[in-house]
Amino acid sequence: FLPDYTAYTELLDVFRHFSPTPVLLDPERGYAFTAEELRREILGRGLGAILMSNPCNPTGKLVTGDEMSAWVEAARDLDCSLILDEFYSHYIWKGDEDIISAASHIEDVETDPVVIVDGLTKNWRYPGWRVTWILGPRRVIDAVSSAGSFLDGGGSAPMQRAALELISADHARKETAALRRCFGEKRRLMIDGLRALGVKFDVEPEGTFYAWGDLSDLPPSINDGSTFFRAALEEKVIVVPGEFFDVDPGQRRHGRPSRFRHHVRFSFGPDRENLEEALRRLGRVIERARGQS
Ligand SMILES: Cc1ncc(COP(=O)(O)O)c(C=O)c1O
Structure with missing residues (x-):
């Protein structure tokens, strides 16, 4: 989606097997995009995966509630992976909820084609810790782990273990309330x-x-x-x-x-x-x- 996070340029450039297809979001509509439009794009352009930050860096636009539910349904029906970068999902200014995640719309993590990406950089404000994670079907996790281990040796186990306390639900909720x-x-x-x-x-x-x-x-x-x-x-x-x-x-x-x-x-x-x-x-x-x- 345009506009979105700058680093996606490099990401989509490096892996040459992808053919990145931009989907334009309009300032005049406040960057809104309906699930119907999503279905049209996926079917019409034959998309295999959708990548977006939610909430979006830079616009701050958030897809949530019934709208996100309909997006997940579209991804499921049309077998198009939905890769959601939720690095800012604790900074929510719409509605009463403190943390928003598409995870709450997943019926079966193994079969729903949804991959959620998060990490300590923004939601926990530890940019130097370099610990991130994904939530998705096991085959995707295995593929990412194996790519990580091949590319840079993978994550550091002591740093991951040390992060466990931070990501406990109780700690995360308290941190988010202060934030x-x-x-x-x-x-x-x-x-x-x-x-x-x-x-x-x-x-x-x-x-x-x-x-x-x-x-x-x-x-x-x-x-x-x-x-x-x-x-x-x-x-x-x-x-x-x-x-x-x-x-x-x-x-x-x-x-x-x-x-x-x-x-x-x-x-x-x-x-x-x-x-x-x-x-x-x-x-x-x-x-x-x-x-x-
Ligand atoms: C949407 C989004 N995802 C992920 C990141 C991850 O950042 P880093 O590589 O610094 O952990 C950022 C940082 O700006 C971001 O804006």
């Missing part, structure tokens, strides 16, 4: 602060700690991702230009303009004080550009 209080406030601060500066949002983040901003109403000298990135960097604030998320394995677009050239991804991961300072600095960048236009 929701802290990040929920930062989310509001960021969205309101950026809106006051003239940044628009196609969708308020329903998950993740990112805000996917549309800069088209800012002065022309800083209203695309790369010019804004450079201007912000001069104030020592970093954002990620939207076009990086326009996943383009094999660089098929040959440098043609991206649909997301007016977008940037802001992160509300840093401490509150840093976010407040960043908003002040971005305010200065935008003021200066207004003065010059």
